[in-house]
Amino acid sequence: MYQQSQPEPIDAISRRSLLSAAAVGALALTLPPVARAPASPGGARVRRAVRPYSTPLPIPEVLTGADLTIPMREAEVAILPGRKTQMWTYGASFPGPTIRRPAGATTRVRFEHRLPQQAGELTVHLHGGHNRCTEDGQPGGLTDAQPQSLYCDISSGLPAAQSGNDLLITPGGDRTYTYEQIEEGAPERSAFQWYHDHRLDRTARNVWRGLAGMWIVDDDFDASLPLPRGERDIALMLADRSFDAYNQLADPFAAERRPPNDGVTGRHVLVNGAALPHHRVRPQRYRLRVLNASHFRAYELRLSGGLPMIQIATDAGLMPRPVRRSRVLLGPGERVELVVDFAAARGEHVHLLSGRRAHGPKGLGSATYAGPLMQFRVGTKREADRSAVPPQLRPLPAWVAEAPATPSHMWRFTVSGGFRPRWLVNGRSFDPTYADATARLGETVTWELRNQTAVAHLIHLHHTDWYMISRNGRRPPPWEACLKDTFFLDAGERVLIAGRVSDYTGKYVIHCHMLDHEDHGLMSQFEVLA
Ligand code: C2O
Numbered sequence: 428m429y430q431q432s433q434p435e436p437i438d439a440i441s442r443r444s445l446l447s448a449a450a451v452g453a454l455a456l457t458l459p460p461v462a463r464a465p466a467s468p469g470g471a472r473v474r475r476a477v478r479p480y481s482t483p484l485p486i487p488e489v490l491t492g493a494d495l496t497i498p499m500r501e502a503e504v505a506i507l508p509g510r511k512t513q514m515w516t517y518g519a520s521f522p523g524p525t526i527r528r529p530a531g532a533t534t535r536v537r538f539e540h541r542l543p544q545q546a547g548e549l550t551v552h553l554h555g556g557h558n559r560c561t562e563d564g565q566p567g568g569l570t571d572a573q574p575q576s577l578y579c580d581i582s583s584g585l586p587a588a589q590s591g592n593d594l595l596i597t598p599g600g601d602r603t604y605t606y607e608q609i610e611e612g613a614p615e616r617s618a619f620q621w622y623h624d625h626r627l628d629r630t631a632r633n634v635w636r637g638l639a640g641m642w643i644v645d646d647d648f649d650a651s652l653p654l655p656r657g658e659r660d661i662a663l664m665l666a667d668r669s670f671d672a673y674n675q676l677a678d679p680f681a682a683e684r685r686p687p688n689d690g691v692t693g694r695h696v697l698v699n700g701a702a703l704p705h706h707r708v709r710p711q712r713y714r715l716r717v718l719n720a721s722h723f724r725a726y727e728l729r730l731s732g733g734l735p736m737i738q739i740a741t742d743a744g745l746m747p748r749p750v751r752r753s754r755v756l757l758g759p760g761e762r763v764e765l766v767v768d769f770a771a772a773r774g775e776h777v778h779l780l781s782g783r784r785a786h787g788p789k790g791l792g793s794a795t796y797a798g799p800l801m802q803f804r805v806g807t808k809r810e811a812d813r814s815a816v817p818p819q820l821r822p823l824p825a826w827v828a829e830a831p832a833t834p835s836h837m838w839r840f841t842v843s844g845g846f847r848p849r850w851l852v853n854g855r856s857f858d859p860t861y862a863d864a865t866a867r868l869g870e871t872v873t874w875e876l877r878n879q880t881a882v883a884h885l886i887h888l889h890h891t892d893w894y895m896i897s898r899n900g901r902r903p904p905p906w907e908a909c910l911k912d913t914f915f916l917d918a919g920e921r922v923l924i925a926g927r928v929s930d931y932t933g934k935y936v937i938h939c940h941m942l943d944h945e946d947h948g949l950m951s952q953f954e955v956l957a
């Protein structure tokens with residue numbers, strides 16, 4: 428029933444006809460099956476249909492050193508069956524290598540720009556990290572390679588230090604980022620983070636081509652818990668992409684896509700860079716870390732056979748208490764960590780699926796993908812399992828109780844009118860010299876996020892982790908009454924969050940993690956003052 432190969436990216440068709448995301452999903456499921464033998468001009472078959480669950484789940488290489496070098500370069504990556512896909516990669520793979528480091532341990536990563544000149548300047552952001560603003564992957568401003576911005580208000584001729592251009596990586600050059608992995612002077616909390624490109628106007632294109640990788644921060648507290656570890660701790664990156672008949676990435680960015688219809692979705696949902704992979708597991712507990720690295724698509728995760736998922740962590744690491752979930756909504760940029768006990772499915776195949784959001788809002792970007800994502804093949808051999816999910820995990824930090832009840836700042840997200848609409852934050856598109864709010868080191872601020880558009884947004888704030896106080900005036904569900912860094916706001920929603928700024932001063936961005944929205948103006952800044 429699920430078509431594995433279509434000659435034209437369905438997202439291109441849907442954008443042209445401005446269908447809602449819900450209609451797109453329905454369309455994807457009702458298209459007649461197409462039998463095709465895509466051929467190169469010479470007649471050689473270059474693409475074969477995806478045979479569901481025939482590919483093993485790729486596990487990216489794990490780097491654990493304090494001083495790392497990662498070349499950003501073109502590489503041929505095996506994604507779909509048949510011809511390899513040329514991508515822009517971190518370290519010649521997609522996803523890039525997984526970096527795994529102890530909290531509090533300084534880590535230096537030298538990123539070398541070996542991509543073609545046309546890639547222009549690049550910048551790398553560690554999403555979920557708490558870092559000095561110079562190490563945060565600032566988007567930068569206009570350059571010779573990028574002399575204008577269609578959607579952002581940026582003056583040309585700004586001094587490099589004002590636009591953030593001094594922090595960019597030029598073709599042929601390199602930059603070493605220093606990550607101290609501390610918070611309030613102490614080691615930061617364990618968390619599942621990720622790194623990706625963050626360049627002004629071009630983040631969507633650069634990430635689509637492959638510039639994304641995962642990062643795991645470990646700490647002593649997490650290690651002291653009896654959670655599954657080792658090969659029973661698996662990180663999964665979900666990312667959708669479309670391909671042409673030669674297995675090369677489609678280019679949805681060639682045509683102009685205008686707000687509010689600028690969400691790019693791909694035909695294939697890849698898990699760690701493979702379409703519908705399988706993974707062999709033992710009939711024991713596993714810790715599954717799931718990242719939604721898609722540009723626009725949301726998922727509602729569930730397991731076949733109704734196998735329960737115990738959520739233990741959010742974007743920002745361990746929750747105060749585990750929460751049993753039957754479905755988990757995950758928008759672009761969000762992460763979730765789930766403990767799944769495969770003992771209940773010994774000898775069976777369990778599928779990780781995405782389903783339709785029950786009674787979900789109808790706005791563009793709110794509907795979830797419907798279809799299978801991957802298969803777990805559960806072994807038959809009974810083995811003792813000494814892992815467990817403790818009833819208490821990590822308590823909330825003390826500052827949460829001190830957060831002001833009324834917001835000191837409101838972030839309003841709107842879309843402008845006119846011939847070329849833009850996304851706006853408090854009436855402006857992105858300007859690297861402008862900060863819309865300030866906070867002082869050591870201060871706990873409460874801010875309101877207000878989505879005043881008819882489209883969903885995933886609002887992500889840099890610098891620190893944020894506690895959700897309320898959603899639409901009501902107490903959030905237990906899986907959101909937590910620290911997080913990315914917030915799902917359906918059309919018209921408002922969310923109250925509190926955060927404690929510490930350690931580093933300077934400007935930090937707040938933006939939508941639907942990458943086209945970010946590129947098309949939905950980004951602003953706040954400034955942390957001494
Ligand atoms: Cu994952 Cu500012 O981004």
Ligand code: CU
Nearest residue numbers: 884939941944
């Ligand atoms: Cu958005």
